[in-house]
Amino acid sequence: MCLLPRLLRPGQAGGIQRMTLRGHSGPVPRIAIAPNCCEVVTISEDGSAQVVWDMNIGDCVMHLARGAPLTAVGITPDSSAAVVAAADGTAALWSLTTGQVTHNFKGHTGRINCLAIDKQGIRVVTGSEDHTGRVWNLHNGECEAVLRGHGGAAGLVGSVLDVCVCSDGTLAATVSDDFSCRVWDLDEDGEQLHLLEGHGGWVTSAAFVGTTHRLVTASHDATARLWDALRGRCLFVLSGHSGRLNRVSVDPGGSWAITASDDHTARVWDCETGELKLVLEGHSAHVTDAAITRDGRKAITVSGDGTCAMWDMASGEREALLEGHTGEVAAVVLTQRGRFAVTAGEDCTARVWDLAAAAERPAPAPTHGGKVSALQSLPDGQLVVSAGDDGRVFLWDPVEGVCLKQLDGHRVGVRFMRVSVDGDCVLTGSGDRQINQWNWSEYSAAAQEVGLRRSLERREVMLATLTTAGGSTGRATSSVAYELGTGGTAAPSPGSGVKPCKSLLDMVSTLQRDPLRASMPAQQGSRVKHMAFDGSCRTAAVLLFDSTLIRRGERDATRTHSGGVNAVYLARDGLTAITISKDNTARVWDVATASTRFVVEGHTDGLVAADISGDEQLLATAAYDKTPPITVSFSPNSRWMAVGLEDHTVVVWDLVQRCCLPSLDAHKAPLAVLTWSPDSRFLLTAGQDCTVRLWRSEDGRQQAFFMGDAAITTACFAGHPKPDIVVAGDAAGTVHFLDFAEELQGWST
Incomplete structure (x- = not known):
């Protein structure tokens, strides 16, 4: 599932145009979104179908070639399979789990124009240019019924142009260029119940209304009709368009129908009374498709002018014009919650749009002038502090995603930061040895x-x-x-x-006091290699790139390292320090006396990372012994230990059960972040592949995902009373605030 941005910025990842799905060499006429919102299937006239995983990556993870232009697509209610139809008169049931074709549906003698899957996932109905519809069983692939009748005896016209199935799966309706609609009883071997006549042109589209047996049809005669499909009666004629109708769709609740027309408009109708509610005007070419969100607040239209428009259903005003396609936009589908729209175009692409970002255009949030180098939340999760390569420190409200304070305290980039245990103090350190102490008590x-x-x-x-x-x-x-x-x-x-x-x-x-409490100014000489701070932010350990070190042969190996020191760490009480070295050892020091308490030995290569457990009973060290590690991190409850490796994978150890979980194939580029949620239930990883991933600690299962526009450099959890926000900083200086939804965490409301 997706980590969705809390702050909707059109210019960032998760903005209005979330991504472009490329790969087809021909126009994309139809698309489908799986109910679980993890797969998008696009079909093309180049004879291929592509599956896009999770709508965040945009990568084609499966590919199906049929050898003929593809014409229709649908996904089963359980999101396990897709049905793809082709111009050669065949269709196939394709498993989205294995990528294999489960059944081939053969029987039509002409191009398949349309298909519809019932909500029970039992049958699929296809409509063809051979003047018939066919009912197929999805479990065994057999044809249960042939729906004959369109075209009459002469057979000059009768292509089935659209098909739909009612919510209980008992009725199907087919529409045709013979000016008629026919209703079929699927429980009685496809027996024709009614012939619905009255349109004066091709009937191009049909849709059942909500959970009822009412039916809406759209025609080239510039009208739509609302029918009682069970009784075969026309209830209302929806007149008003001045051009032929291309598509009709109904909102999930069955309250409104929306028609798309060649007269450059879409119209919204009340499905109870047949009355016109809204006329949506603004496109400069024919409207090809339209949809209404589940909550009934927004309508989405796409057009031959290459645009997608979002409309307010209360006022009929256009809220946003979504531009990006370079040709006609043929279709639009919405995710179940209505947050995202996916459009298909003649430019051989599909595009994913964030409708929430399109509706809200807030002022741009400030960004660091360089990468975000450090990011931490205060202990109660209600404030977040970020520091960047520009030397500035920002204070954020993570709930609203708003920058509360911008502070200039360093002349060079901030590389190190620590928030005190009580949350009232923050220490920041830069490469020129400057250390600033900030007082956040009033802000807290x-x-x-x-x-x-x-x-x-x-x-x-x-x-x-x-x-x-x-x-x-x-x-x-x-x-x-x-x-x-x-x-x-x-x-x-x-x-x-x-x-x-x-x-x-x-x-x-309204707060006037300068939060800068104290500062140790920058100093000439060697620059800082590493810094560490204690839990109260009163003690700092500074490791320098010192060119005047004693030569290795003259060092006393009993009192100091015999090789270069890579990093230094401080315990929360500030009384104990740990150093790791290229001499294959770590040393534990008494800060008060500057003496070595003991030496940690056993590695066969230089140490590169270390961490102290939350209860300060364990020390983990990592070295280039075998698969080179990058970082190591204990969970706050000291039960889990995660190790990030140079091959971009992560290994998690259960220290209670003394076992290793399956390796996490985390990223496609070097790892930059390895941190735990405050309750130790989730591990957060991020890297130079621009992704943030969340994993369950108990079984290593990936729970959520976010893709940014730049390499992720730092991240943390925030939120109160639950850590339900992920905050990530990237190499472009942007701080992202991402919703960690309750359904992912398993918390009760």
């Missing part, structure tokens, strides 16, 4: 006050939702759910006891 107090009010407001909204759930309409209920799901702060109900929450940015802007 403000964050706690705002956090408490946010918590009370959420409780008010939830109580209001529970109280009114029995008597509210479906649309009102989904409105509340949408508000809670955005991660933003919902307003309390009128008359509630909670005062409207003053934003953290407003509160921080």
Whole structure:
């Protein structure tokens, strides 16, 4: 599943155009999204189908070549398989797990124009230019029925142009260029129930309304018709368009139908009354397809002018024009929650759009002038501090993704940072030996006050939702759910006891005291190789690139390292230091006396990384003995230990069971981040392949994924009272705030 950006920035990964899916050499006429939103299947006139995994990567992970132009595609309700139809009259059931063809459906003697899979995942119905529809069993691949009747005795016209199946899987409807629609009983071997006549042109599209047996058809006669498919009666004629209709679709709730027309407009109709609700005007060419989000708030249209438009269903105003295709856009599909739209075009591409980012255009957040070098959250998770190569330090509100304070304290890039255990102090260090101590106590107090009010407001909204759930309409209920799901702060109900929450940015802007408490200025001479700070941010250990070191032969090996020192670490109490060296050893030091307590030996090559367990009972060291490691990290509860290797994989050890979990094939480029969630349940990795990945510690299973625009350089968890936000900094200086959804974490609300 995806880690979705909390702050919707059009210019960053996860912005309006999330990605472009390239690889076809011919136009893409149709697309399908799996219900689990992990696979997108695109088909093309070049005779291939491509599967894109997770809509974050954009890589083609499976490929199916049929040897003929592909014309229609559908995915089973359990997301396990796709049905792809071709111009040679055949279709195939393709497993999305193995990439193998399970069944071939052969029987049509002409091009297959359309297909529909029932919601039970039992049957698929195909419609063809041979004037027939066919019902196929998805489990055994057999043809259960042939739907004959279109075209009449003369047989001059009768191509089946579209097919749909009702929600309970009992009825199918086919429409044709013979100006008719036919309704079939799938439980009675495809017996024709009704012939629906009345259109004065080709009937091009059909859709059942919600969970009912009502049916909407669209025609080249510039009208749509609403039918009672069970009784075979026309209920309403939807008139108003001045050009032929290309497509009709119905929102998942069955409230609205939307028609796309050659007159450059789309129209929204009430499925209960047949009344016109909205006219969506703004395209400069014919509208080819349209869809409505599940919550009924947005409509999406695509056009021959190469654009995709998003409309407000309340006002009919166009909220965003999504540009990127270089030719006609043929189709659009939405994810189940309506957050993303995927469009297919004649430019041989499909494009993924973030509709939430398109709706909200906030002012751009500040970025560091260089890579984000350090990133940490305060202990309660309500504030995040970032530092960059530009020498600046930013203070962030992770809930809103807003920068609260920009501080200039270093002349060169900040390389090291530590937040104190109590969260009131932060130490930052740069390569020129400068160390700054920042006091965040006032900011922490403000964050706690705002956090408490946010918590009370959420409780008010939830109580209001529970109280009114029995008597509210479906649309009102989904409105509340949408508000809670955005991660933003919902307003309390009128008359509630909670005062409207003053934003953290407003509160921080009133603080006048300079947070810079103390500074050890930059010094001439050797630059800093490594820094370490204690838990109270009162003690610092500094390792220099010192050119005046004693020659190796003159060193006293009993008192100091006999090779170069690679890094230094401090215990939380500041009384113990650890150094790791190229002499294959680590040394544990008494800080007060500067004497060696003991030497850790056993490695056969130089040490490159180390970590101290959360209970400070264990020390882990990593060296170039076999597969070269990069970093090592204990979980906060000291049960797990993760080791990042030079081959981009991660190994996790269960220190209680004394066993190693299967290796995590984490990244395709060097690893940059290896950190644990505060509750030790999840491991976060990130790297130069621009990805952030979340893994379950108990079994090493990947839980979530994010792809950025630049190499990820640092990351941490944030959020209060649960660490439900992942914060990642990249090489371009951008800080990303990503929602770690509750369904991924298994927390109860």
